[in-house]
Amino acid sequence: MSDPIWIIGSNMTKFGKHPDLDVLDLASSASLAALEDCSMTMANVDVLAVGNLMNAAGSVGQQLQKQIGQTGIPVFNVANACATGATALRVAIMAIQAGQAEVGMAVGVEKLSGMGLLSGPPEAPRGDTWEPRGRLGALGPTEGHVGTDIMPGVFAQIGMEYGHKYGEVSFDLFARISEKNHAHSTLNPLAAYQKQFTLDEIKNDVMIAYPNTRPMCSGNVDGAAAMIVVSNERKQKLPADVQRRAVKIAASVLTSDPYEPGCQVLPDINTLTRNAAKQAYEAAGIGPEDLDLVELHDCFATAELVHYDNLMLCEPGEAVSFFESGAPWRDGALPVNVSGGLQSKGHPIAATGIANIHEIVTHLRDEAGDRQIEGARVGLAHVIGLGSACGVHILERAS
Amino acid sequence: MTHTDPIAYVDYLDLSGDPQLISQACTQCDAQFFDRRNACASCSATSFVDKPVDRTGRISSFTIVSGPQPYVSAIVDCAGVYVPATIINIAPDAEHVRLAMTVKLTTYSAGRDANGREAIGYAFEPMPEQ
Ligand SMILES: [Zn+2]
Numbered sequence: 391m392s393d394p395i396w397i398i399g400s401n402m403t404k405f406g407k408h409p410d411l412d413v414l415d416l417a418s419s420a421s422l423a424a425l426e427d428c429s430m431t432m433a434n435v436d437v438l439a440v441g442n443l444m445n446a447a448g449s450v451g452q453q454l455q456k457q458i459g460q461t462g463i464p465v466f467n468v469a470n471a472c473a474t475g476a477t478a479l480r481v482a483i484m485a486i487q488a489g490q491a492e493v494g495m496a497v498g499v500e501k502l503s504g505m506g507l508l509s510g511p512p513e514a515p516r517g518d519t520w521e522p523r524g525r526l527g528a529l530g531p532t533e534g535h536v537g538t539d540i541m542p543g544v545f546a547q548i549g550m551e552y553g554h555k556y557g558e559v560s561f562d563l564f565a566r567i568s569e570k571n572h573a574h575s576t577l578n579p580l581a582a583y584q585k586q587f588t589l590d591e592i593k594n595d596v597m598i599a600y601p602n603t604r605p606m607c608s609g610n611v612d613g614a615a616a617m618i619v620v621s622n623e624r625k626q627k628l629p630a631d632v633q634r635r636a637v638k639i640a641a642s643v644l645t646s647d648p649y650e651p652g653c654q655v656l657p658d659i660n661t662l663t664r665n666a667a668k669q670a671y672e673a674a675g676i677g678p679e680d681l682d683l684v685e686l687h688d689c690f691a692t693a694e695l696v697h698y699d700n701l702m703l704c705e706p707g708e709a710v711s712f713f714e715s716g717a718p719w720r721d722g723a724l725p726v727n728v729s730g731g732l733q734s735k736g737h738p739i740a741a742t743g744i745a746n747i748h749e750i751v752t753h754l755r756d757e758a759g760d761r762q763i764e765g766a767r768v769g770l771a772h773v774i775g776l777g778s779a780c781g782v783h784i785l786e787r788a789s
Numbered sequence: 790m791t792h793t794d795p796i797a798y799v800d801y802l803d804l805s806g807d808p809q810l811i812s813q814a815c816t817q818c819d820a821q822f823f824d825r826r827n828a829c830a831s832c833s834a835t836s837f838v839d840k841p842v843d844r845t846g847r848i849s850s851f852t853i854v855s856g857p858q859p860y861v862s863a864i865v866d867c868a869g870v871y872v873p874a875t876i877i878n879i880a881p882d883a884e885h886v887r888l889a890m891t892v893k894l895t896t897y898s899a900g901r902d903a904n905g906r907e908a909i910g911y912a913f914e915p916m917p918e919q
Contacts, residue, residue: 518903520796525824527800529908535798535899536910537862537873538854546852547864554849554888561883600853600883649831654822655873656850656864 395486396625396636397785399428399618400752402745405736406582407503408612413442413450416614417499418457420741424495424616428632432459435618436491439466439481441474441498441740454497471775472689473644474498475615475743480644480781482619492624496617498745500738502610542607542690543599544776547656549692550601552699556707559695561601563710565592568606568691568733570719575730577720577761582611582736606691611736615744617751634788637751640674640768641784646777657776659693663700666782670770671702674784678702681724681784682766683753685746687774688731698726701772701782720763728753728761743773747783754787798899798910799823808896809844810911812870813837821870843867844894846913851888853881861886865913878914891916 401423403416411419417440425431432455440451451465464485470477475498482494513531520529526536533539538547553559569589575581587595587605595603620628625636645666650658671677678701686701688694695709703724704712712718718726729735729749732742750769752758767787774780797804801823803811812821817834821842828835846867853861861876863886877897879885892913899908 520902520906520908522796522800525826527797527825529796529798529899532799534854534860535875537864537875538852538860540854543852543854543862547850547862550852550888551850551864597853597855599855602852649820651820651869652864652871654820654830655871 392487393622395483395639395642396620396622397617397639397747397751398620398625398628398632398636399424399430400616400748401427402580402615402741402748403613404580405611405613405738405741405745408501409503411612413445413499413501414453414457416501416612417442417450417454417497417616420499420614420616421454421458421495421497424618428618429629430493430618432461435461435463435493435495437464437466437482437485437494439468439478439494439496441468441470441478442500443469443471443474443739444500444502450499470779471777472687472737472739473743473773473775473779473781474740475745476747476773476781476783477644477743477779479617479619479744479747479783480642483639483642486619486621492621494619496619496744497614498740498743499614500740501612502738503612505610538599540599542602544657545690545693546599546602548659549690549695551656552696552709556710558710561593563713564601564606564691564695565589565603567688567694567713568592571688571694571727571731571733572605574720574728574761575734578730578735581730581734582609583734584730602690602692606733608689608732608737611738613736613738613741613745615741615748617744617747635755636788637754638786638788639783640676640786641670641782643670643673643782645669645780657778659774659776659778659780660696660700662778662780663697663772663774663782664702666780667701670782670784676768676784680768681770683725683728683750683763683769684772685727685729685749685769686772687742687746688727688733689737691733694727694731697772701770720761725763728763743781746771746773747785750785754785793906795907795909798908802896802909802911804909808894808909808911810842810872810894811839812842814840842870842872845916846872846892848876848886848888848890848892851876851886853883853886863913865892875912876914877912
């Protein structure tokens with residue numbers, strides 16, 4: 391087994407509205423704080439990986455260097471939908487594993503406040519006569535004609551599909567998952583929304599795509615997160631106080647969809663998550679029963695349910711009873727999304743995949759304040775981007 | 790064909806006879822696709838043949854997209870082929886739309902162009918009461 395890689399510096403900005411800060415302000419803030427967190431500077435960093443999905447062609451990594459330090463190191467600008475942040479971290483880790491770097495930095499940043507439903511680029515105007523276009527030969531938009539492609543709808547279908555496969559899911563169930571995450575958020579000052587909702591408030595809020603009402607959807611917010619990772623050898627040369635707070639990366643896995651008939655028409659977020667989880671547990675020599683907390687990608691309440699199963703937090707088909715047992719509440723057997731999850735924290739796309747790892751790091755360092763999961767030693771962070779890409783990281787405290 | 794012949798809203802809707810959906814089936818592994826593929830996502834073979842899809846199926850998943858005109862979006866399992874579709878001729882609420890309900894293929898007018906040519910879309914609708 392190869393030497394472990396360690397997270398020594400970690401930071402996220404508060405997620406939410408930052409009207410006075412641009413993408414580079416947010417990225418700089420998280421990056422400089424992550425460096426300060428481990429008493430390093432850009433001069434120590436050997437490789438930089440940066441994700442910013444909304445400006446994926448904008449070389450944001452190099453723009454960031456101009457704000458915090460142009461040292462000539464290789465920069466990887468990455469884009470992998472909602473898994474962009476985890477992909478950036480994965481790149482930094484792989485560079486270290488390959489022996490090309492000792493210290494790596496990963497940054498994810500996004501400005502989404504005020505943006506409505508996210509969709510692809512607008513279609514080019516059409517003429518006044520029918521003309522088939524694209525790989526479906528469609529005469530016009532497919533939305534509403536061939537089902538839906540909007541994210542709340544796609545993820546609603548993913549949750550309902552679980553019900554079709556295994557039985558009992560309901561509007562009420564999904565709303566109670568959201569109730570849990572919003573309740574958790576009241577303890578997280580970095581969450582965009584720290585409001586506790588009653589079950590009725592969630593159910594009676596604006597319906598976006600059944601069964602997802604507005605509070606059951608992750609919000610478009612601004613935010614950034616950054617992380618410094620080092621090789622085992624380098625870690626051993628660091629000051630004692632940095633080593634003491636170091637968190638071990640027991641597994642770092644990125645997967646994509648293997649072929650499944652169903653995923654040709656409805657994204658299959660299950661198979662690649664299960665594959666990533668399996669690989670991660672195996673690499674870490676850790677099973678789901680060893681986890682003290684999990685941050686998973688609850689972009690919608692309907693998504694959280696299926697990932698209980700995909701991450702093997704329960705037996706196959708038992709996600710509903712896992713939730714009903716109270717396990718994923720912060721005082722339950724296996725707390726899930728004690729940060730408040732994306733439904734409360736918000737979902738600044740490229741920052742999300744690093745921010746969920748930051749949450750685990752914070753607990754493993756015993757630095758989560760009021761929301762600390764007491765004695766947390768092992769945690770798992772999961773993120774998924776449609777397409778699809780899935781990142782799973784298992785982290786262990788140093789001692 | 791004249792410009793007044795109806796045109797299918799998507800390529801895989803075949804209006805030449807009784808309307809039906811046609812998938813592109815991989816000649817090597819029988820994986821079926823509705824969009825144009827360069828090679829098979831399952832086995833990488835590069836030849837495909839037309840294959841009619843069952844006209845009836847069961848709803849394996851759905852959502853109801855809110856808005857001024859809510860619509861039901863579903864995945865319909867037509868004998869193992871998953872079809873993305875809008876469900877029409879049904880009240881768009883969770884009391885009427887149910888998982889596992891049986892639905893059948895239907896068509897609707899998607900409007901006319903400047904030449905008066907009509908576009909025909911496909912959807913699924915509940916089976917008539919037995
Ligand atoms: Zn094939």
